[in-house]
Amino acid sequence: MSERYVVAIDQGTTSTRCIVFDRRGRLHAVAQQEHHQYYPRPGWVEHDAMEIWHHVRRTATAALQSAGIGLDQVAALGITNQRETTVLWDRHTGRPVARAIVWQDTRTDELVNALAATPGAESIPKRCGLPLATYFSAPRIRWLLDHTPGLRERALAGDILFGTMETWLIWNLTGLHVTDVTNASRTQLMDLRTLAWDPELLDFFGIPAAVLPTIRPSVGVLGTCRDVLDGVPIAAALGDQQAALFGQTCFTPGEAKCTYGTGSFLLLHTGLEPVASTHGLLSTVAYQLAGEAPAYALEGSIAITGSLVQWFRDQLGLITTAPEIETLARTVKDNGGCYIVPAFSGLYAPHWRSSARGVIVGLTSYITKGHLARAVLEATGWQTREVVDAMNADSGIALSTLKVDGGMTSDNLLMQFVADVLDVPVVRPMVAETVSLGAAYAAGLAVGYWPDLGALRDLWHRAGQWQPDMSPALRATEYGNWQRAVAHTFDWIQPSA
Numbered sequence: 001m002s003e004r005y006v007v008a009i010d011q012g013t014t015s016t017r018c019i020v021f022d023r024r025g026r027l028h029a030v031a032q033q034e035h036h037q038y039y040p041r042p043g044w045v046e047h048d049a050m051e052i053w054h055h056v057r058r059t060a061t062a063a064l065q066s067a068g069i070g071l072d073q074v075a076a077l078g079i080t081n082q083r084e085t086t087v088l089w090d091r092h093t094g095r096p097v098a099r100a101i102v103w104q105d106t107r108t109d110e111l112v113n114a115l116a117a118t119p120g121a122e123s124i125p126k127r128c129g130l131p132l133a134t135y136f137s138a139p140r141i142r143w144l145l146d147h148t149p150g151l152r153e154r155a156l157a158g159d160i161l162f163g164t165m166e167t168w169l170i171w172n173l174t175g176l177h178v179t180d181v182t183n184a185s186r187t188q189l190m191d192l193r194t195l196a197w198d199p200e201l202l203d204f205f206g207i208p209a210a211v212l213p214t215i216r217p218s219v220g221v222l223g224t225c226r227d228v229l230d231g232v233p234i235a236a237a238l239g240d241q242q243a244a245l246f247g248q249t250c251f252t253p254g255e256a257k258c259t260y261g262t263g264s265f266l267l268l269h270t271g272l273e274p275v276a277s278t279h280g281l282l283s284t285v286a287y288q289l290a291g292e293a294p295a296y297a298l299e300g301s302i303a304i305t306g307s308l309v310q311w312f313r314d315q316l317g318l319i320t321t322a323p324e325i326e327t328l329a330r331t332v333k334d335n336g337g338c339y340i341v342p343a344f345s346g347l348y349a350p351h352w353r354s355s356a357r358g359v360i361v362g363l364t365s366y367i368t369k370g371h372l373a374r375a376v377l378e379a380t381g382w383q384t385r386e387v388v389d390a391m392n393a394d395s396g397i398a399l400s401t402l403k404v405d406g407g408m409t410s411d412n413l414l415m416q417f418v419a420d421v422l423d424v425p426v427v428r429p430m431v432a433e434t435v436s437l438g439a440a441y442a443a444g445l446a447v448g449y450w451p452d453l454g455a456l457r458d459l460w461h462r463a464g465q466w467q468p469d470m471s472p473a474l475r476a477t478e479y480g481n482w483q484r485a486v487a488h489t490f491d492w493i494q495p496s497a
């Protein structure tokens, strides 16, 4: 019998990837396509959901072709996706009613402020685990219903469907309108304990239940594909950061990973009960195996990390490729007293300040572009430290090690700095594509391609490790300086009179 494989589709913020994995968790073939980013107004970010669907079809076909395998050799498909990005479409025509509103989009700022002043607002985080912020799906659905003529009536009549990207793709692949618990936990409409849509949350945000998909476990067969993946079972769906946690095999309470990409997302497995955060973290579903209780996580979402390096490259032009930042930063021995806080669209965890804006502080005529490069990298380290401190305060769990992945982990100076400021070892696995790997693991597990979580754990191999090497006194002084710099960003945007 010919060799069988598991396929993962990672529908991310900037691109769509399709990866074929073998039984040893090794990457066998990959196809990738970037999609357009639409910025119609300041703070607005949109994607064309149709374009993304076509990219899924193309990358799936290309990946199987490059792997040299047929559909009968695909044991299962796992889907993972950028979370919170919101699509509404007409169930009869299958056409989106507008471009998808991306998770980074801040157009709902005023709406969120108005909702925060509404009776009942204080109970929202307790129910869904998330603070009121522009980041999540519910305010975006509400915004579309309020700003598209006739849409609310069509939604109430049952003609309009809502989905985050996995729902949109599964609908196109199978005709089923479903989501998984991890993605549903980012909408602000699901009760984090019952894992069901919460009528009071729907009422609070003014969203008709008729638009919502059915919530399913993340690991378990959701349906069978038609079209380019005809006959392949979709056996898992997870939000991309939860998939990375799964791909890093963080299956035990206390294990954590941080994915360093355009933004960075640190998730800590907290066990079978959600932990309510009082320190600015998100409480979210980590994964749920069909027929089992869900595992929960605390999440520190950092909006700007790798994208600060991109800004340094594209807007300031001080480097021509992202990896050059390390070379430039190594031209100096320290930051020279300079700190950059990239609150470009406010601050996410643990501050949740939408009126914050970025600052560069400590400038003197001594500062060179090398010091600025160091400050750019250090901003990612200190933002990680802030969320790790918040996790420790919320959960009482002190990290013993941090597993890392994502594009920024190729920067040795940065990874050493992260180990230094956290004062724990930082480890990177052999397979850097942990998001796709997690979706593949979940799908393979669901169909028995891999027998159990232990077998997946055995596939994790260390490729890099950084040991802390900073004096406690220097760490404390530098962290104090960082915190003073952060305080300068607060309330920069004043409410309009």
Ligand SMILES: Nc1ncnc2c1ncn2[C@@H]1O[C@H](COP(=O)(O)OP(=O)(O)O)[C@@H](O)[C@H]1O
Binding pocket: 012, 013, 014, 260, 261, 262, 263, 305, 306, 307, 308, 309, 310, 322, 323, 324, 325, 326, 406, 407, 408, 410, 411, 414
């Ligand atoms: N050597 C490097 N040092 C610092 N940042 C880097 C380096 N290489 C890539 N990056 C940053 O990492 C990000 C890309 O990582 P990736 O995991 O592909 O992101 P995403 O999945 O969010 O698109 C970019 O923002 C880029 O600026």
Ligand SMILES: O=P(O)(O)OC[C@H](O)CO
Binding pocket: 011, 012, 013, 014, 081, 082, 083, 084, 103, 239, 240, 241, 261, 262, 263
């Ligand atoms: O697609 P990414 O890797 O930028 O991840 C985006 C996150 O899921 C947003 O919550």
